[in-house]
Amino acid sequence: YVDHENLHKCDFAFTALKHSMKWDEEIYGLEYDLDLFMIVAVNDFNMGAMENKGLNIFNAKYVLASPETATDKDFENILGIVGHEYFHNWSGNRITLRDWFQLSLKEGLTVFRDQQFSSDHGSAAVKRILDVKRLRDHQFPEDDSPIAHPVRPESYIEINNFYTSTVYEKGAEIIRMIHTLLGKEIYFKAMTEYFKRFDGQAVTIEDMLKVIEEVSGRKLDQFKRWYQRPGTPLLHVDRVIGEKEQTLKFRQEFTKAKEHAHEALLIPFRIAFLGSDKKPLETSYSGKMAHEHLLEITELEQSFTFGDAPKDAIPSLLRGFSAPVKLKAATTFEQKIIALAAETDSFNKFEAAQDLAEQMIGKKELPKDYVDAFKALLSNAKTDAYFTALAIQPPTPDQLANKRESIDLEILYSDYLKYSSLIAESSYQELLDTYLSSANKDPKAMDGKAAANRELRNTILFLLSTTNRPEVLKLIKDHYRAAQTMTDSIAALQIVASSQDPEREGLLNEFYKKWHKDPLVIDKWFAAQAGSLHP
Numbered sequence: 001y002v003d004h005e006n007l008h009k010c011d012f013a014f015t016a017l018k019h020s021m022k023w024d025e026e027i028y029g030l031e032y033d034l035d036l037f038m039i040v041a042v043n044d045f046n047m048g049a050m051e052n053k054g055l056n057i058f059n060a061k062y063v064l065a066s067p068e069t070a071t072d073k074d075f076e077n078i079l080g081i082v083g084h085e086y087f088h089n090w091s092g093n094r095i096t097l098r099d100w101f102q103l104s105l106k107e108g109l110t111v112f113r114d115q116q117f118s119s120d121h122g123s124a125a126v127k128r129i130l131d132v133k134r135l136r137d138h139q140f141p142e143d144d145s146p147i148a149h150p151v152r153p154e155s156y157i158e159i160n161n162f163y164t165s166t167v168y169e170k171g172a173e174i175i176r177m178i179h180t181l182l183g184k185e186i187y188f189k190a191m192t193e194y195f196k197r198f199d200g201q202a203v204t205i206e207d208m209l210k211v212i213e214e215v216s217g218r219k220l221d222q223f224k225r226w227y228q229r230p231g232t233p234l235l236h237v238d239r240v241i242g243e244k245e246q247t248l249k250f251r252q253e254f255t256k257a258k259e260h261a262h263e264a265l266l267i268p269f270r271i272a273f274l275g276s277d278k279k280p281l282e283t284s285y286s287g288k289m290a291h292e293h294l295l296e297i298t299e300l301e302q303s304f305t306f307g308d309a310p311k312d313a314i315p316s317l318l319r320g321f322s323a324p325v326k327l328k329a330a331t332t333f334e335q336k337i338i339a340l341a342a343e344t345d346s347f348n349k350f351e352a353a354q355d356l357a358e359q360m361i362g363k364k365e366l367p368k369d370y371v372d373a374f375k376a377l378l379s380n381a382k383t384d385a386y387f388t389a390l391a392i393q394p395p396t397p398d399q400l401a402n403k404r405e406s407i408d409l410e411i412l413y414s415d416y417l418k419y420s421s422l423i424a425e426s427s428y429q430e431l432l433d434t435y436l437s438s439a440n441k442d443p444k445a446m447d448g449k450a451a452a453n454r455e456l457r458n459t460i461l462f463l464l465s466t467t468n469r470p471e472v473l474k475l476i477k478d479h480y481r482a483a484q485t486m487t488d489s490i491a492a493l494q495i496v497a498s499s500q501d502p503e504r505e506g507l508l509n510e511f512y513k514k515w516h517k518d519p520l521v522i523d524k525w526f527a528a529q530a531g532s533l534h535p
Helices: 004-009 011-028 072-087 100-120 124-143 165-182 184-198 205-216 333-342 346-360 368-379 385-392 397-402 409-426 428-437 448-465 470-482 486-497 504-515 519-530
Strands: 038-042 055-059 234-241 245-253 267-274 283-285 288-290 292-297 301-307 314-317 326-329
Touching: 004 011, 011 038, 011 072, 011 100, 011 184, 055 072, 072 100, 072 448, 072 486, 100 124, 100 165, 100 205, 124 165, 124 346, 124 385, 124 397, 165 184, 165 205, 165 267, 184 205, 234 314, 245 267, 267 333, 283 292, 288 292, 292 301, 314 326, 314 333, 333 346, 333 368, 346 368, 346 385, 346 409, 368 385, 368 409, 368 428, 385 448, 397 409, 409 428, 409 448, 428 448, 448 470, 448 486, 470 486, 486 504, 486 519, 504 519
Parallel strands: 038 055, 234 326
Antiparallel strands: 234 245, 245 301, 267 292, 267 314, 283 288, 283 301
């Protein structure tokens, strides 16, 4: 059900629902059990969505979409949220909770399932980067705050306080770690047995873990601490370098629940080595030669030695962000430059780009090696435009602030804009060429490749805008006027809204007159002005 005037905006949500049903049947072997599945979308629903059995209720924002009124990110969100609520039919409804303390049993598992679903319907590398960005932007600060709590809290005053990023996103990371430790085949065997054994029952996290132990043949007593421990662990890494081997020394540190600081977590840790010649290396560990190894860190202080690792080999740590920890490891500027070129793990390549940009923010000029590395990222745009867009975006002021003890917001934002201007001036022609060559042949196309190209072009437009060149402002306004999708329209409008261009007010008024009857679009209009540098 939707309001009559919104009927034409439902097609994508219906398609997403069909994809969700098909995916759950093929990947988890779970079929829908009723003859009818219903969705209600209303403007005034004050939550995102609710998975009532056979009747999902949504805020209209997460159902209604058309290329003219919704951005590519809106479509991504709709795909994931429609999938999430449908997947609750099994992980939440047919198998439900014994009590509210088990909330992450359904939410953490279902978030992981919707992340898998979205990964399979797009770029897995990009999806992982976006999920970790969300975790760090929202859950890590929650873990560092006075309201830090375990994934399974021990008490509550009001149940609505349970619906947190910790229960959802960190809960999903715990399931992901189980997937990593077991491997894909054993994980799905365990999940198949879990859904079969407890169908129609109200269960606990221990019930799920017991099934996993039985199927996998391994004990999870230590791993269970992830559900019980608040705070984000710090993982320190030091290297001892020999002629033909390297030893990595790990140390776990906890800033919350210090009464349990003597109890180590089980941390799955993916690692590889890169050569100084920018080529991947195979190293030996535990009698196995491979490029990548999976370690299980089980002690507060623990060392691992890798053979066939020359002294100039660079470790690629925590690949794929294999555990929700804060990594503390010394890495030089030169090593990060090599990693940016040589990384075989997409997430760590993104991390190298972000770390280098963060290191450059606040500098008065950029080293040539860094500018060359940035230009090299642009040269790979045709291979994965969305990844390139994410890699060339500097860390936001919010992300920078989350990493600093003392914050001066004006200086921080000024440094952020200064960096953007410096890198845009240094790479002006390369950025402009990439913008022009990434245009979609069909400007209305809505497939994944077209969306990736739009993300890249709009990222480049923002960077170019910080140069304050008149020809760039003209390019941005031309981009706005030629836009055939809301993604391009609102991206250009946001840039114009932060400018002092004489046409600023006229374009904002023009946009309002065109869309004033559509509340979801007008929300974007408000946001463009709320984020403006000028009143």
